[in-house]
Amino acid sequence: MPMIRDKASLLSEPMVGSIYGADISSSFSIGSMLKENVPINLPWSRLFNSHLGIFGNTGSGKSNTLAKLYTTLFKEKHVFLKNKSQFVIMDFNGEYTDDQIIKGTEKRVTKLNQRSEGDRFMIESSHFWDAETLSLLFQATNNTQQPFIRRVLNGRERYKNVPGSLRNYVIKTFEKAFSSGEPKPDALELSREIAKIIKCEPLQNLLKGMVYNYQHKYFRDSSWRYYNSNGDGFDAYMKPIINCIDVDVLDEFSELILRFYLQLCSDVVLGYAQYEHIQPVLSRAKSSISGLRNVLKVVEVSPPPVLLDVISFKKCKSDIKKILPLLIAKNYYANHKDSESLGSPPTRTLHIIIDEAHNILSEQSTREHEIWKDYRLELFEEIIKEGRKYGVFLTLASQRPADISPTIISQIHNFFIHRLVNERDLNLIDNTISTLDLSSKSLIPTLAKGCCVVTGTAFELPMILKVDPLLKEHRPSSDDVDLEKLWAHHPLL
Numbered sequence: 001m002p003m004i005r006d007k008a009s010l011l012s013e014p015m016v017g018s019i020y021g022a023d024i025s026s027s028f029s030i031g032s033m034l035k036e037n038v039p040i041n042l043p044w045s046r047l048f049n050s051h052l053g054i055f056g057n058t059g060s061g062k063s064n065t066l067a068k069l070y071t072t073l074f075k076e077k078h079v080f081l082k083n084k085s086q087f088v089i090m091d092f093n094g095e096y097t098d099d100q101i102i103k104g105t106e107k108r109v110t111k112l113n114q115r116s117e118g119d120r121f122m123i124e125s126s127h128f129w130d131a132e133t134l135s136l137l138f139q140a141t142n143n144t145q146q147p148f149i150r151r152v153l154n155g156r157e158r159y160k161n162v163p164g165s166l167r168n169y170v171i172k173t174f175e176k177a178f179s180s181g182e183p184k185p186d187a188l189e190l191s192r193e194i195a196k197i198i199k200c201e202p203l204q205n206l207l208k209g210m211v212y213n214y215q216h217k218y219f220r221d222s223s224w225r226y227y228n229s230n231g232d233g234f235d236a237y238m239k240p241i242i243n244c245i246d247v248d249v250l251d252e253f254s255e256l257i258l259r260f261y262l263q264l265c266s267d268v269v270l271g272y273a274q275y276e277h278i279q280p281v282l283s284r285a286k287s288s289i290s291g292l293r294n295v296l297k298v299v300e301v302s303p304p305p306v307l308l309d310v311i312s313f314k315k316c317k318s319d320i321k322k323i324l325p326l327l328i329a330k331n332y333y334a335n336h337k338d339s340e341s342l343g344s345p346p347t348r349t350l351h352i353i354i355d356e357a358h359n360i361l362s363e364q365s366t367r368e369h370e371i372w373k374d375y376r377l378e379l380f381e382e383i384i385k386e387g388r389k390y391g392v393f394l395t396l397a398s399q400r401p402a403d404i405s406p407t408i409i410s411q412i413h414n415f416f417i418h419r420l421v422n423e424r425d426l427n428l429i430d431n432t433i434s435t436l437d438l439s440s441k442s443l444i445p446t447l448a449k450g451c452c453v454v455t456g457t458a459f460e461l462p463m464i465l466k467v468d469p470l471l472k473e474h475r476p477s478s479d480d481v482d483l484e485k486l487w488a489h490h491p492l493l
Contacts, residue, residue: 028076030068031467034451040465046458047414048073048351051384054397054452055425056418061450063476065416065467066355066397067100071474074102074308082106085349087308088332090325092356094314095476106307112295112324113315120297121311121324127331128252128298129153137323138284145281148273152263166247166255170194173262174242176269178219178227178234185212186275188219190265197258198250202241252298253289260285291320296327302335325360326379333383337390346391352383355476357396362403377405384411402428414456416465419447436462 002008028044052069056062074081089096097109110119127133131153135146159165173194177187188210195203209222219227227233250258260282267273295316311328313321329352336350354360361380384394385407396412398404402424409432417436420426430441435455440462444453450469455462469475 028072030072031465034464034466043458044073048393050413050457051393051411052395052414053409053412054395054416055401055420056399056452057420058399059449060418060447061467062397062418063095063355064450064469065418065452067476068467068470070101071470081307085351086305087351087353089310089353090328090355091310091312092321092359094312095355096310097312100474100476102308107310108306109310109312111312114291114294114317114320115315117294120295121328122297122299122303123327123331124302125298125300127334129156133327133330137288138281140281144277148263148278152259155263156259167245169262170198170245170247171239171242173266174238175234177265178238179229180269181229183212183217183219184268186268187265188212190261190268194258194261194265197254197261198245198247200241200245206238206241253293257286257289291317295320295324322360329383330379333392336392340390349391349393351393351395353395355397357398358400358403361405361408381405381407384408401425406432414458417444417453419445421445440464
């Protein structure tokens with residue numbers, strides 16, 4: 001214990017920093033300690049070699065912290081990052097599409113617009129033509145609809161390199177439908193949809209006047225020509241029309257829907273499937289594809305990587321905002337995972353940064369099918385649990401951490417916690433962050449804007465950090481509205 005007349009000495013700034021686990025050998029600083037006003041050099045190597053969580057209510061400064069963290073990284077370590085790391089920002093509000101974080105040719109901005117043609121995300125064909133992905137995108141049921149989708153993809157894989165195979169598939173399907181010994185009326189409705197997809201007007205006109213005779217079980221067109229098991233009607237009147245179609249001009253989205261209808265038509269005729277069991281997944285597929293077409297482009301090989309990819313979902317509807325991050329994260333993660341060999345240290349790192357992460361990692365969402373939500377969470381849980389082996393790291397920023405899956409939160413290593421006042425959020429922080437002491441926790445609801453509690457495996461003790469604000473042109477586009485300036489009386493009025 002100190003005694004009267006003992007000498008008292010103030011610790012030097014480097015010593016204060018070292019007590020809190022700061023790296024005195026680096027110049028990686030994003031702010032200073034709130035009480036001591038000592039600039040802190042963060043241990044960047046341990047920080048970015050981990051999963052990060054940046055949490056705080058709206059207006060608390062978390063966007064500035066996220067931008068400051070990565071702006072400083074690119075400024076201080078830019079020369080070391082080239083060809084060694086890739087950073088991907090999923091930007092739900094369009095806050096990082098200008099000169100934030102980094103600018104120039106090493107930053108690629110993709111502004112997705114669901115309502116009109118513009119930038120599109122390049123997704124590899126192998127990831128798009130995937131039974132698991134398509135089953136969950138279209139909320140396919142386990143027992144009937146998922147096996148149906150697998151049959152579609154297996155057929156495509158078997159014959160995709162055979163010239164003219166898709167046109168032959170159309171011909172054979174129509175031949176089954178209109179030359180069958182036991183024709184099915186549902187096949188006529190499906191055939192009309194197929195004719196619309198391939199945009200064959202003569203075939204559409206022929207099928208428009210087609211009727212089914214339930215008593216004698218045959219088809220008859222408007223010219224009283226019959227289509228039955230002997231095949232004469234099909235060979236004479238329908239096959240010459242289909243022989244002239246060109247299905248090679250269809251894009252991948254139209255091809256997918258076409259193959260769905262061809263498979264269902266064939267299954268219905270052969271008795272492998274019931275129309276009413278499969279039709280719902282076709283309706284969902286058509287609805288989803290119409291939205292995906294403007295924001296996705298299927299390519300054989302992804303474009304060459306850049307240092308920073310920013311993908312903006314600002315002009316996308318909520319359903320697309322939930323679907324696309326799943327596809328994008330899976331695309332980047334699978335490509336990176338395939339390029340690394342397990343058992344040896346990663347040669348490259350991938351950093352996926354998700355701003356407003358509660359939009360896609362929430363367990364509370366009721367807008368989607370439970371199967372789809374479980375898969376989405378499982379994918380990101382796999383990334384956060386297994387990704388470190390391959391050099392894949394997540395940075396999550398959110399104003400509602402309690403809405404995010406507890407499994408994901410529990411795997412985060414280092415936290416920047418701004419002001420939080422909701423009791424559920426505070427309980428989550430209390431239950432999942434073992435490095436947070438009671439004193440620091442009690443300050444969270446009263447932290448000023450720009451201040452945050454920093455804690456985690458990279459730090460010896462929790463500390464209260466005041467993050468330096470970025471210049472206006474480099475800040476995310478999330479500043480508060482200046483009502484005094486906005487509502488100021490104009491002198492000319």
